[in-house]
Amino acid sequence: xxxxxxxxxxxxxxxxxxxxxxxxxxxxxxxxxxxxxxxxxxxxxxxxxxxxxxxxxxxxxxxxxxxxxxxxxxxxxxxxxxxxxxxxxxxxxxxxxxxxxxxxxxxxxxxxxxxxxxx
Amino acid sequence: xxxxxxxxxxxxxxxxxxxxxxxxxxxxxxxxxxxxxxxxxxxxxxxxxxxxxxxxxxxxxxxxxxxxxxxxxxxxxxxxxxxxxxxxxxxxxxxxxxxxxxxxxx
Numbered sequence: 526x527x528x529x530x531x532x533x534x535x536x537x538x539x540x541x542x543x544x545x546x547x548x549x550x551x552x553x554x555x556x557x558x559x560x561x562x563x564x565x566x567x568x569x570x571x572x573x574x575x576x577x578x579x580x581x582x583x584x585x586x587x588x589x590x591x592x593x594x595x596x597x598x599x600x601x602x603x604x605x606x607x608x609x610x611x612x613x614x615x616x617x618x619x620x621x622x623x624x625x626x627x628x629x630x631x632x633x634x635x636x637x638x639x640x641x642x643x644x
Numbered sequence: 645x646x647x648x649x650x651x652x653x654x655x656x657x658x659x660x661x662x663x664x665x666x667x668x669x670x671x672x673x674x675x676x677x678x679x680x681x682x683x684x685x686x687x688x689x690x691x692x693x694x695x696x697x698x699x700x701x702x703x704x705x706x707x708x709x710x711x712x713x714x715x716x717x718x719x720x721x722x723x724x725x726x727x728x729x730x731x732x733x734x735x736x737x738x739x740x741x742x743x744x745x746x747x748x749x750x
Contacts, residue, residue, distance in 0.1 A: 570731055572739040629735030630678055634687035
């Protein structure tokens with residue numbers, strides 16, 4: 526059974542940092558592109574970042590470029606999102622997703638982890 | 645960025661009703677379009693991929709059509725468990741989502 530389990534969310538002050546993790550199981554993690562998608566409270570879904578299967582290619586939404594870094598450890602079957610210089614508008618549930626197409630088709634989602642940026 | 649305009653933003657329907665949601669892309673995306681269902685407090689679930697293909701295990705009352713810039717998602721006979729928010733999403737370029745359509749019970 527495919528499982529994606531996020532962790533690392535919490536309350537952080539503006540300007541602070543946080544690292545999210547997503548532990549994958551039930552599939553060959555190293556074969557898939559992976560993404561982060563976020564959802565602010567009461568709002569819609571917003572794509573954040575993606576990484577290819579071997580970690581050599583990454584892309585970011587303009588809103589997080591230069592502040593967030595996506596990475597992966599295929600030996601540990603874990604996806605990461607390092608978030609620096611956090612802003613109030615980064616407050617959201619962050620979902621880890623598996624891409625079954627290599628282009629951005631999300632067939633499995635984690636349960637999400639809440640990040641709250643507030644003083 | 646490719647913008648996805650979804651309509652309506654919300655609708656009320658009765659069990660058994662036919663429900664239709666539209667999604668318009670700001671440029672030609674061929675058939676690189678997915679539809680997701682998100683129930684309250686839950687993660688989204690992929691229903692339709694490549695505009696018209698039903699994901700494994702998804703009931704056949706759900707369907708999708710369209711190509712280019714105009715797409716349609718249909719629930720042929722609304723069931724109580726279909727009360728949710730539905731999102732379109734393109735993946736012709738960096739992924740973007742529509743704003744969502746909240747389907748409520750009349």
